Amino acid sequence: xxxxxxxxxxxxxxxxxxxxxxxxxxxxxxxxxxxxxxxxxxxxxxxxxxxxxxxxxxxxxxxxxxxxxxxxxxxxxxxxxxxxxxxxxxxxxxxxxxxxxxxxxxxxxxxxxxxxxxxxxxxxxxxxxxxxxxxxxxxxxxxxxxxxxxxxxxxxxxxxxxxxxxxxxxxxxxxxxxxxxxxxxxxxxxxxxxxxxxxxxxxxxxxxxxxxxxxxxxxxxxxxxxxxxxxxxxxxxxxxxxxxxxxxxxxxxxxxxxxxxxxxxxxxxxxxxxxxxxxxxxxxxxxxxxxxxxxxxxxxxxxxxxxxxxxxxxxxxxxxxxxxxxxxxxxxxxxxxxxxxxxxxxxxxxxxxxxxxxxxxxxxxxxxxxxxxxxxxxxxxxxxxxxxxxxxxxxxxxxxxxxxxxxxxxxxxxxxxxxxxxxxxxxxxxxxxxxxxxxxxxxxxxxxxxxxx
Amino acid sequence: xxxxxxxxxxxxxxxxxxxxxxxxxxxxxxxxxxxxxxxxxxxxxxxxxxxxxxxxxxxxxxxxxxxxxxxxxxxxxxxxxxxxxxxxxxxxxxxxxxxxxxxxxxxxxxxxxxxxxxxxxxxxxxxxxxxxxxxxxxxxxxxxxxxxxxxxxxxxxxxxxxxxxxxxxxxxxxxxxxxxxxxxxxxxxxxxxxxxxxxxxxxxxxxxxxxxxxxxxxxxxxxxxxxxxxxxxxxxxxxxxxxxxxxxxxxxxxxxxxxxxxxxxxxxxxxxxxxxxxxxxxxxxxxxxxxxxxxxxxxxxxxxxxxxxxxxxxxxxxxxxxxxxxxxxxxxxxxxxxxxxxxxxxxxxxxxxxxxxxxxxxxxxxxxxxxxxxxxxxxxxxxxxxxxxxxxxxxxxxxxxxxxxxxxxxxxxxxxxxxxxxxxxxxxxxxxxxxxxxxxxxxxxxxxxxxxx
Numbered sequence: 001x002x003x004x005x006x007x008x009x010x011x012x013x014x015x016x017x018x019x020x021x022x023x024x025x026x027x028x029x030x031x032x033x034x035x036x037x038x039x040x041x042x043x044x045x046x047x048x049x050x051x052x053x054x055x056x057x058x059x060x061x062x063x064x065x066x067x068x069x070x071x072x073x074x075x076x077x078x079x080x081x082x083x084x085x086x087x088x089x090x091x092x093x094x095x096x097x098x099x100x101x102x103x104x105x106x107x108x109x110x111x112x113x114x115x116x117x118x119x120x121x122x123x124x125x126x127x128x129x130x131x132x133x134x135x136x137x138x139x140x141x142x143x144x145x146x147x148x149x150x151x152x153x154x155x156x157x158x159x160x161x162x163x164x165x166x167x168x169x170x171x172x173x174x175x176x177x178x179x180x181x182x183x184x185x186x187x188x189x190x191x192x193x194x195x196x197x198x199x200x201x202x203x204x205x206x207x208x209x210x211x212x213x214x215x216x217x218x219x220x221x222x223x224x225x226x227x228x229x230x231x232x233x234x235x236x237x238x239x240x241x242x243x244x245x246x247x248x249x250x251x252x253x254x255x256x257x258x259x260x261x262x263x264x265x266x267x268x269x270x271x272x273x274x275x276x277x278x279x280x281x282x283x284x285x286x287x288x289x290x291x292x293x294x295x296x297x298x299x300x301x302x303x304x305x306x307x308x309x310x311x312x313x314x315x316x317x318x319x320x321x322x323x324x325x326x327x328x329x330x331x332x333x334x335x336x337x338x339x340x341x342x343x344x345x346x347x348x349x350x351x352x353x354x355x356x357x358x359x360x361x362x363x364x365x366x367x368x369x370x371x372x373x374x375x376x377x378x379x380x381x382x383x384x385x386x387x388x389x390x391x392x393x394x395x396x397x398x399x400x401x402x403x404x405x406x407x408x409x410x411x412x413x414x415x416x417x418x419x420x421x422x423x424x425x426x427x428x429x430x431x432x433x434x435x436x437x438x439x440x441x442x443x444x445x446x447x448x449x450x451x452x453x
Numbered sequence: 454x455x456x457x458x459x460x461x462x463x464x465x466x467x468x469x470x471x472x473x474x475x476x477x478x479x480x481x482x483x484x485x486x487x488x489x490x491x492x493x494x495x496x497x498x499x500x501x502x503x504x505x506x507x508x509x510x511x512x513x514x515x516x517x518x519x520x521x522x523x524x525x526x527x528x529x530x531x532x533x534x535x536x537x538x539x540x541x542x543x544x545x546x547x548x549x550x551x552x553x554x555x556x557x558x559x560x561x562x563x564x565x566x567x568x569x570x571x572x573x574x575x576x577x578x579x580x581x582x583x584x585x586x587x588x589x590x591x592x593x594x595x596x597x598x599x600x601x602x603x604x605x606x607x608x609x610x611x612x613x614x615x616x617x618x619x620x621x622x623x624x625x626x627x628x629x630x631x632x633x634x635x636x637x638x639x640x641x642x643x644x645x646x647x648x649x650x651x652x653x654x655x656x657x658x659x660x661x662x663x664x665x666x667x668x669x670x671x672x673x674x675x676x677x678x679x680x681x682x683x684x685x686x687x688x689x690x691x692x693x694x695x696x697x698x699x700x701x702x703x704x705x706x707x708x709x710x711x712x713x714x715x716x717x718x719x720x721x722x723x724x725x726x727x728x729x730x731x732x733x734x735x736x737x738x739x740x741x742x743x744x745x746x747x748x749x750x751x752x753x754x755x756x757x758x759x760x761x762x763x764x765x766x767x768x769x770x771x772x773x774x775x776x777x778x779x780x781x782x783x784x785x786x787x788x789x790x791x792x793x794x795x796x797x798x799x800x801x802x803x804x805x806x807x808x809x810x811x812x813x814x815x816x817x818x819x820x821x822x823x824x825x826x827x828x829x830x831x832x833x834x835x836x837x838x839x840x841x842x843x844x845x846x847x848x849x850x851x852x853x854x855x856x857x858x859x860x861x862x863x864x865x866x867x868x869x870x871x872x873x874x875x876x877x878x879x880x881x882x883x884x885x886x887x888x889x890x891x892x893x894x895x896x897x898x899x900x901x902x903x904x905x906x
Contacts, residue, residue, distance in 0.1 A: 001536035001744065001806050001814060002892050004474050008805075012541040013466055016548045021457050031560025033780075040564060044572050044800075048807030051538065058565075058801070063549065065561030070550040082550050083454035085504065088465040094543035094798075095469045096516065097523040097535050097746045107484025108518030111493060112511075119497050136589040136748075137791040147641050166619060166643050180766035181790055187763075188600050188788065190619050190643035287791065291454065293550045294793040295589075310640075313633035327486075335641065337634055338533075338590040338740065340747040345547075347497075348511070352461075353454050354501030361454060439455050 008051055015055055016091070020084065024072050024439055027416050031065025067419055069294075072439035075448075076421040078231060078259050081437035082293040082345070089348035090293045093341055100134075100341030103327035110328055113343035116350060120284060121300050123264040125277030132281075132300040132307070133330035134343035138258030139181040141283035141299040144334035146172065146185050146223065148281065148307045149252035153222035156250075166190070173211070173224040175203030175237065179256055182225055194221045201233055201386075205241020212249065223252035228273060228284075229260015232423055232432070234369075234390030236260060240275030247278065255279040258297065260390050262289030265355065266362040269390065281307075289362060289391070289436055292346040299334055307333045361438040365391040368435040372445050379449065385425055391435040394425055397452045402429040408451065418448040461504055468508055469544070473537065477525050477892055480869050484518025520872055522747075525892035528901075529874040531684060531712050534890035535746040535798070542801035543746045546794055553587075553794030556780035563781055566796035569803060573737060574753050576717040578730030585734075585753040585760070586783035587796035591711030592634040594736035594752040597787035599625065599638050599676065601734065601760045602705035606675035609703075619643070626664070626677040628656030628690065632709055635678055647674045654686055654839075658694020665702065676705035681726055681737075682713015685876055685885070687822075687843030689713060693728030700731065708732040711750065713843050715742030718808065719815045722843065734760075742815060742844075742889050745799040752787055760786045814891040818844040821888040825898050832902065838878055844888040847878055850905045855882040861904065871901045 039061045043049065069080040082090070092098075100106050100113065113134055121130040135141050150170060157164035171194040174182060178193075186193050196203060196211045203226060212218040224246050226237040239255060246253035255261075255276055261284025263269045264276070276282065282300045286292035301307045312332045331337050350358065369388040376384045376395045383396040397404070405422035406429075412418045423432040431452075433445070492514045496502065522533040535543070545551075553559050553566065566587055574583040588594050603623060610617035624647040627635060631646075639646050649656060649664045656679060665671040677699050679690040692708060699706035708714075708729055714737025716722045717729070729735065735753045739745035754760045765785045784790050803811065822841040829837045829848045836849040850857070858875035859882075865871045876885040884905075886898070 019548050036564035043804045046809045051805045054804045062561030067558045069552050090547035091544035099522050105520045108515030111489035139789050336592050351496045351507045352504045356499045
């Protein structure tokens with residue numbers, strides 16, 4: 001199984017070469033459980049199967065029962081539209097079974113990944129001391145950062161002679177619009193949400209200051225999470241205002257830019273991110289709007305030593321990793337040990353295409369959102385719910401019930417016109433576009449909107 | 454950046470084809486930070502670079518500053534030796550930017566992944582209702598499982614009218630040999646370790662029962678973690694004994710088989726795992742001894758509904774995922790949302806090669822460990838520290854100081870003879886082999902041991 005096998009390489013390379021030619025990538029379809037199980041029955045047996053048959057089963061059955069996130073007609077959730085260079089290099093990472101745990105084992109990979117982290121940190125205006133690592137997604141990034149926030153606060157509490165153990169009530173300020181992974185993280189790490197109401201769905205410094213002033217125990221609030229691009233509406237919080245309150249009260253300031261952080265590379269919206277330079281920790285998912293393949297999140301700390309103090313794992317067989325010098329072990333900066341070198345595909349694509357091409361591609365998504373918003377404004381039976389801030393657009397079809405939206409969404413997919421799932425807005429079901437793929441065109445948008453007539 | 458580019462495909466495919474021919478894969482070398490930074494300087498600029506130049510820089514500089522975990526001479530930590538079929542299919546996963554979040558979007562990929570989880574669950578003797586998902590590593594698997602253990606205990610405490618909130622002291626029983634990621638998890642999720650001393654480094658039911666009997670507050674212990682193959686020594690805990698105590702006291706029984714779980718496929722050691730069929734949750738990392746590429750851990754629950762109740766994320770744009778029927782959303786069973794379909798490479802390789810080939814490859818590692826142990830026993834200046842239980846072998850060179858081991862290890866790597874890092878044993882520095890790659894030979898082992906003469 002471990003020896004070179006040219007027939008197998010030819011077989012898989014031929015398939016991949018064909019897949020890479022798709023332009024555009026088709027949406028494909030949801031799957032039927034019973035049918036899939038029947039196709040798979042008996043496949044994992046003692047003796048194995050002809051590789052060509054297995055690949056054919058995958059190609060004809062399994063891969064068709066997957067909606068392709070890299071289709072320009074995939075406008076649901078947040079799409080994933082890797083550049084060809086990034087996904088080709090993701091194959092290289094696979095090919096070399098490259099790991100990215102420690103400087104000792106993977107200096108070459110880590111040096112390249114750190115170059116990308118530095119580029120992102122520069123865009124955010126974080127200091128030269130900033131650093132971190134690539135993790136598997138926003139959930140892992142938010143978790144890893146907020147554990148550092150919590151433990152750093154605990155250390156300070158202990159230094160002040162105040163209760164700092166599990167009995168100490170700790171709260172983290174968030175807006176009602178915060179991402180589900182942050183709420184999930186709070187349960188995991190045992191902190192309470194200090195919920196602050198938003199102003200037009202935006203978390204402002206003023207609202208945070210007022211909520212803290214009105215609370216009887218503001219000293220239990222140890223951190224604040226701002227969102228740079230809410231997933232549903234693409235709204236960037238008042239980061240400058242939140243940062244100011246964080247400074248006043250010595251709170252950890254975490255910015256979740258999993259979806260929207262890529263906007264740091266787009267001049268037309270860069271101003272919205274002012275204040276992010278004060279973040280203590282920051283997450284952006286390159287598998288979203290920086291055109292990297294699944295799964296890849298960049299996690300950056302202002303002061304990585306605080307993260308290292310929390311996340312470094314001790315085990316006798318790992319002692320050898322923890323030497324002095326300029327070694328940088330990505331495993332020390334997040335909740336993981338083994339780690340795919342998942343930042344390399346982005347590194348290769350950035351090195352090949354240059355930063356300007358990324359700026360252009362991100363601006364394309366922003367322009368699509370603005371042009372779509374205008375088209376919706378100009379269409380009598382449609383109602384735009386807000387001026388798009390980034391690349392998400394929420395809107396209504398006058399007179400439609402919840403069921404109408406779901407039926408419409410299913411029909412769109414069945415006809416392979418688009419994948420647009422409904423979302424919620426003030427308790428109502430509405431429609432939502434998430435633009436990201438630079439190959440999405442206004443013609444596709446018009447085609448979709450026409451089905452609502 | 455998003456259009457097919459045949460020149461780029463040819464360039465990268467040619468590189469990969471060459472890399473796939475390496476037999477054996479060379480170990481390669483640690484990197485020098487200053488040199489790497491000089492090579493990378495200015496690479497991420499506005500306009501980009503010639504792809505051939507970037508790939509050449511990677512090939513000649515970066516990739517040589519990575520010690521290849523898939524070399525048969527990589528015997529440190531736990532190696533990663535993917536089958537060629539698995540790493541080729543990992544490329545397919547990259548190629549298709551396949552996501553693995555939800556049944557709606559990725560039924561074909563999830564059905565195949567679930568077929569592999571079922572195979573593993575069958576080997577462990579878990580019931581037909583068992584299920585879970587693939588996560589990025591043992592850390593993520595242990596975290597996800599233990600949060601479910603904690604929250605399930607809290608729910609029971611609440612039902613009994615006992616304190617169940619953050620104020621409730623919760624402890625999880627572990628042995629002093631438990632993996633660092635489990636200790637790390639305890640900090641993250643806010644539970645205390647109930648530490649039980651091991652008997653010959655093995656966590657036994659008897660020791661657990663005695664420790665609970667001697668403790669004034671045994672009711673605060675809510676779970677027990679058994680290790681099926683400690684990372685340092687490859688020792689499988691007394692799973693049957695631990696399971697019995699867990700049943701007596703209604704504790705959640707989690708088995709961390711990140712490294713050793715693969716031994717379930719090896720008849721010569723299968724008996725050691727008796728009792729694992731009682732696990733409430735179980736983790737095994739296919740990127741270790743099931744020959745999958747980084748990063749891939751299988752997380753399986755006896756009753757996945759308990760996990761779903763804890764891990765399902767709510768957000769208005771995700772409502773569409775949570776419908777009734779036979780949908781299986783991997784995102785609901787662990788701490789993640791976005792997810793690479795990281796179980797597929799193992800699925801393809803198992804389908805192609807059959808289970809017997811895996812059994813043979815795992816038995817090869819076990820045999821290497823046994824034969825190496827015998828060779829060490831037969832060598833006057835070497836001392837075997839224990840009879841290997843799985844594929845890790847710890848041993849001493851008579852008369853060597855700590856520094857001797859480190860110097861020896863560095864020289865071995867410099868000479869490309871082997872990558873064998875020292876580890877700790879009762880406070881002493883000793884040598885350790887971790888066998889896994891079926892291409893490792895006793896000739897290589899002899900060559901390494903000869904350098905200790």
